[in-house]
Amino acid sequence: MxxxxxxxxxxxxxxxxxxxxxxxxxxxxxxxxxxxxxxxxxxxxxxxxxxxxxxxxxxxxxxxxxxxxxxxxxxxxxxxxxxxxxxxxxxxxxxQVQLEVPDAKTYLLIDAVQDPGNLGTMIRTADAAGIDAVVVGKGSVDVYNSKVLRSAQGSHFHLPIIRGDLHEWIEKLHEKNISVYGTALEGASAYTDISTAESYALLVGNEGNGVSKELLAKTTANLYIPIYGKSESLNVAVATGILLYFLKK
CATH class of the missing domain: 3.30.1330.30 (Ribosomal protein L30/S12)
Structure with a gap:
């Protein structure tokens, strides 16, 4: 030593x-x-x-x-x-390792999430839900930020975390016949109305603005989570957890 x-x-x-x-x-x-x-x-x-x-x-x-x-x-x-x-x-x-994921069937795509606690929690949740890979797009906080690492609680070492262009990734997923579900408040269906499948990608976005309109225009379908109380919205990490576990059924 x-x-x-x-x-x-x-x-x-x-x-x-x-x-x-x-x-x-x-x-x-x-x-x-x-x-x-x-x-x-x-x-x-x-x-x-x-x-x-x-x-x-x-x-x-x-x-x-x-x-x-x-x-x-x-x-x-x-x-x-x-x-x-x-x-x-x-x-x-x-x-740092940029792993290849040729056989992945399930993905979490993250668009411009800026709070490190949220990003780390989402990575940890994807790990817990058995997601094959996480793709973090431009505008998001650094995946190796110390607060992200602490919030993820070791999940950085359990599954591939890829920094990439989400436009390119959505196109790749469509080529593989993998459905991409965006999250939105307008022009979207209740998440419980869709049929789950073995392969899918969930696209979630920025805390204040949500997923960019350009990305939402490329999705297979867009989903929302009904609000039953007086809150205007759910925290993005909480919403991600609900949707990942539903899609995993």
Whole structure:
């Protein structure tokens, strides 16, 4: 194990840069924080480049880090890598992976969702609902944002998360005879009125504006969830969960 005690160490400066999207994109890596996320990352050991642990924390005895490099740092360094109020003192530097999904039958397509908590929850929900792949379109928050990672609770390591052009993806899905269901308030059918199938894609959109009209014009059908109370709308992550589980039937 290596030990680093200076917060000015070049390695520390590089780790801190991973808190920015610019450096994550440049390096093709990202930083996960906390015992649960690091443990989930280690289940895909080829994605973990390095483990960083505070000298106040240590690695759990049950963990098998294999040949993954481990660096022990001071509590000051550890805290500087965190954007949480109560850092757990453990991190992993992981590789970004753009996986191919040739045999996928079910998809979640995300258009311009900007709240990291919402995006992470939607990725986690897609994972729980057994969706094969998530495609995140332009205008959405970075999928490797620290708050997205925490909200997804390790689902980044369970299913393909692809950053792509949703117009191109919808065309590809139509070519495969996969139905694409948009979400809209106007010109849409109640979600319970459609027949479910083995293959499908659900398209959900921005918290305030919903899915862009250009994308909605390309869907197989558009759906809405009836509101029975006085609320004007549902949170996009909640709506996504309702629809994914219905389509999975």
């Amino acid at each position: 290596k030990h680093i005690e200076s917060i000015q160490n070049p390695k520390v400066k590089q780790w801190k840069k991973l808190l920015t999207k610019k450096e994550r994109d440049k390096s093709g890596t990202f930083l996960v924080e906390g015992f649960h996320l690091v443990e989930e990352a280690l289940k895909q050991s080829d994605r973990v480049m390095e483990i960083i642990v505070s000298d106040k924390s240590g690695l759990p005895p049950r963990w098998d880090s294999g040949e993954t490099p481990v660096t022990i740092v001071t509590e000051e360094i550890s805290n500087s890598l965190s954007d949480t109020e109560a850092p757990q003192g453990i991190y992993a530097v992981c590789r």
